[in-house]
Amino acid sequence: MILDFGKLYEGFLLIANGWTPLGAFLGLAAGMLVGAVPGVTATMAVAILSPFTFFMNPIVGIPFLLGVFKGIITSGSIPAILINTPGNASAAATGLDGFMLTRKGEARRALEMSLYASVVADMLGTVVLIFVAEPLASVALKFGPPEFTLLFAFAMTMVATLSGTSIPKGLIAAALGILIACIGLDPMSGYERFTFGSIELTGGISLVPLLIGVFALSEVLIQSEQRLANYILPETRGRRVTLADMRRVAWTIVRSTGLGVWIGILPGMGAETACWIAYGAAKQRSKHPEEFGKGSIEGLAAAEAGNNASVPTDLIPMIVFGIPGDTVTAILLGAFMAQGIHPGPLMFVKHSEILYAMFASLLLTNVLLLGFGYIMIRYFVRIVLIPRALLLPSVMVICFAGSFAINNSFFDIIVAVTGGIVGYLMRKAELPVPPLVIAALLTPGFESSLRRSLVMSDGSLSIFFTRPIAAVMSTALIAGLAYYLWKAGQKRFAKKPTLVKTQ
Amino acid sequence: MRGINPEFIVALIAGSLAVATLALVPYQVPGETLAAIRNLESPAFFPIIAGGLMGICAVLLAANTVASERAGQGLRLTFEQPRTVVLVIATYIGLLLGAHYVGLIASSAVAIALMAWGLGYRNLKILIPVAALVPACIYLLFQKGLFVILPGGVLFR
Numbered sequence: 001m002i003l004d005f006g007k008l009y010e011g012f013l014l015i016a017n018g019w020t021p022l023g024a025f026l027g028l029a030a031g032m033l034v035g036a037v038p039g040v041t042a043t044m045a046v047a048i049l050s051p052f053t054f055f056m057n058p059i060v061g062i063p064f065l066l067g068v069f070k071g072i073i074t075s076g077s078i079p080a081i082l083i084n085t086p087g088n089a090s091a092a093a094t095g096l097d098g099f100m101l102t103r104k105g106e107a108r109r110a111l112e113m114s115l116y117a118s119v120v121a122d123m124l125g126t127v128v129l130i131f132v133a134e135p136l137a138s139v140a141l142k143f144g145p146p147e148f149t150l151l152f153a154f155a156m157t158m159v160a161t162l163s164g165t166s167i168p169k170g171l172i173a174a175a176l177g178i179l180i181a182c183i184g185l186d187p188m189s190g191y192e193r194f195t196f197g198s199i200e201l202t203g204g205i206s207l208v209p210l211l212i213g214v215f216a217l218s219e220v221l222i223q224s225e226q227r228l229a230n231y232i233l234p235e236t237r238g239r240r241v242t243l244a245d246m247r248r249v250a251w252t253i254v255r256s257t258g259l260g261v262w263i264g265i266l267p268g269m270g271a272e273t274a275c276w277i278a279y280g281a282a283k284q285r286s287k288h289p290e291e292f293g294k295g296s297i298e299g300l301a302a303a304e305a306g307n308n309a310s311v312p313t314d315l316i317p318m319i320v321f322g323i324p325g326d327t328v329t330a331i332l333l334g335a336f337m338a339q340g341i342h343p344g345p346l347m348f349v350k351h352s353e354i355l356y357a358m359f360a361s362l363l364l365t366n367v368l369l370l371g372f373g374y375i376m377i378r379y380f381v382r383i384v385l386i387p388r389a390l391l392l393p394s395v396m397v398i399c400f401a402g403s404f405a406i407n408n409s410f411f412d413i414i415v416a417v418t419g420g421i422v423g424y425l426m427r428k429a430e431l432p433v434p435p436l437v438i439a440a441l442l443t444p445g446f447e448s449s450l451r452r453s454l455v456m457s458d459g460s461l462s463i464f465f466t467r468p469i470a471a472v473m474s475t476a477l478i479a480g481l482a483y484y485l486w487k488a489g490q491k492r493f494a495k496k497p498t499l500v501k502t503q
Numbered sequence: 504m505r506g507i508n509p510e511f512i513v514a515l516i517a518g519s520l521a522v523a524t525l526a527l528v529p530y531q532v533p534g535e536t537l538a539a540i541r542n543l544e545s546p547a548f549f550p551i552i553a554g555g556l557m558g559i560c561a562v563l564l565a566a567n568t569v570a571s572e573r574a575g576q577g578l579r580l581t582f583e584q585p586r587t588v589v590l591v592i593a594t595y596i597g598l599l600l601g602a603h604y605v606g607l608i609a610s611s612a613v614a615i616a617l618m619a620w621g622l623g624y625r626n627l628k629i630l631i632p633v634a635a636l637v638p639a640c641i642y643l644l645f646q647k648g649l650f651v652i653l654p655g656g657v658l659f660r
Contacts, residue, residue, distance in 0.1 A: 046636075052644075055649040116631055146567060166567070168563040168564040171513075171556055171557075171560045172513065172557055172564065174556075174562065175554075176517075176520070176553075178552070178553035179524060179554070179557075181552045182549050182553065186546035188544075188546070191533050191546050193532050193546060193547075194527065194532075217595065221591050224584075224588070224590075224622055225584050226584075267604060285561050288564070303552060388622075389622035390619050390630070390633050391595070392618070392622065393614065393619050393631070393637075395596070396594070396598070396614070396615075397615060397641060398641065399600070400599075400602065400607060401611075401641045401645050401651075401653060404651070404653060405653075408651065408652065410654060411603070413599060413654075414599065417599055421592060421595070428509065429509035429512065429578075430578065431513055431656055432512075451544050453542070456544050457545070459542075459543070459544060461543075464542050
């Protein structure tokens with residue numbers, strides 16, 4: 001199946017209602033505002049702002065959230081360039097050359113280049129998303145419960161990549177996520193599980209308040225613990241980006257976009273990895289590698305193109321298979337589900353109008369990003385100066401209101417606060433939070449598809465090996481796990497260097 | 504090295520949670536026992552798997568921690584500003600109780616002012632307007648814009 005331009009055109013017609021561009025614009029503005037504040041992560045911002053979309057039509061709410069995602073990744077570069085403090089992890093590589101340009105009095109040039117590289121890369125990434133998603137979904141449409149079970153099993157192995165240095169810790173977090181997902185009614189039999197007779201627990205733990213807690217409220221605790229610095233804003237007038245600059249970085253942007261697009265598709269990796277890989281590749285290929293880290297416009301463009309290109313393709317695993325590629329798409333998945341839309345291949349059949357409207361709005365958001373960013377960038381720089389001692393309490397209150405608003409339930413505020421404190425303690429103990437979230441999100445689908453598969457096969461596991469696609473997936477899964485265990489074993493039992501005692 | 508190794512605490516909590524989960528299966532999943540581990544279609548299968556996985560990982564983590572302690576490479580739990588952390592957690596709990604008893608908007612104003620002051624912000628000319636404006640904006644946005652009836656407080660019912 002190739003791209004259906006008719007559907008894309010219909011998508012554009014659907015968003016030409018005034019409200020969708022407004023939603024995308026507001027999301028973009030909110031994302032850029034929040035993203036320019038040092039320390040506010042993309043995950044935190046999407047978690048805080050997602051409850052607002054539950055009251056909107058999906059055609060407006062989804063572009064709003066995507067606008068937030070794009071805005072925050074783009075504006076994370078503003079504090080990185082101006083004060084050498086990345087707005088979020090995806091802008092970490094930007095600061096290397098961006099801040100050096102600021103010190104040379106070329107902050108305006110750096111800010112403009114970061115915007116242009118971001119917009120170009122995002123646009124190219126969106127085109128890849130549009131062309132790749134439907135053909136992949138047409139393959140996924142052939143999947144039945146056994147194939148989906150294996151797909152969920154694949155996604156669960158992502159826990160290993162998100163576990164950091166300790167696999168047992170990642171698995172403990174994942175097991176906690178599975179347990180949280182098991183609370184409430186059993187999806188097949190309807191029996192209550194681990195509800196302790198509580199009416200609130202019968203419906204299960206609401207995921208969005210939990211996400212707000214573990215990502216946003218725990219972040220407030222982490223940031224309040226750090227010393228709250230006061231920043232001095234540098235001069236932002238001066239030299240601007242020229243056509244010669246653009247010609248010099250054109251290939252760097254294209255190459256970094258290619259890398260960013262690929263990294264975005266891979267599960268467990270996102271903008272924060274893409275920026276470093278794109279930066280490294282640009283330095284390797286550059287005619288002036290010695291300028292990198294000393295104010296190279298190429299380095300800046302590479303980092304920004306890399307992280308922004310990964311934003312649209314980050315959505316591919318979620319849209320096509322219904323599995324989140326990283327924590328931001330995990331929250332987006334939760335927001336989609338709260339809207340009654342279940343991402344996956346069937347979305348192309350059941351909600352194709354929303355999907356193509358989403359693609360159209362992604363393209364539109366890029367145009368808005370360019371115009372809005374160009375005009376507002378000189379004003380956004382002032383956001384860097386908002387004192388965190390005022391910002392953190394305000395974020396806390398918004399989290400409380402947002403958690404309550406999802407289901408009009410006070411219990412959800414309790415879930416968010418508990419999630420916040422537990423998330424903070426997990427982070428202090430270096431217990432990774434993403435495996436918990438991924439497991440909590442995937443378990444219901446995994447459990448349902450596994451049990452449906454077993455009903456189909458009268459309880460026999462052979463169904464995972466006798467169907468052609470399932471057999472290929474099972475083999476790949478077993479081979480992948482075996483390889484992973486072999487590598488882990490090799491690393492663990494590798495001969496340690498002998499220490500020579502010296503006098 | 505002095506201080507607590509957080510991995511010991513994680514292993515201890517995870518181990519306790521695993522035992523509790525497995526022990527509660529017969530009581531919290533109707534008609535099921537731990538024997539359901541052999542039945543993939545049972546509603547108790549996933550909770551048992553989660554409990555078992557957590558238990559095994561707790562033991563592995565504990566073993567790793569003992570090894571790293573012996574090698575003198577154990578982690579240490581550090582709180583850079585414990586007073587601030589306690590203040591923020593107390594504000595969360597205070598706002599939770601305040602939202603229940605006197606309403607979210609009124610208690611938000613107080614919570615913002617107290618937390619910002621506790622975090623070291625002393626400019627009252629800005630702090631007081633912010634403490635009043637943020638809850639007012641939340642009220643307008645949620646209650647008037649999105650028609651969400653925010654908690655009004657049981658004391659005012």
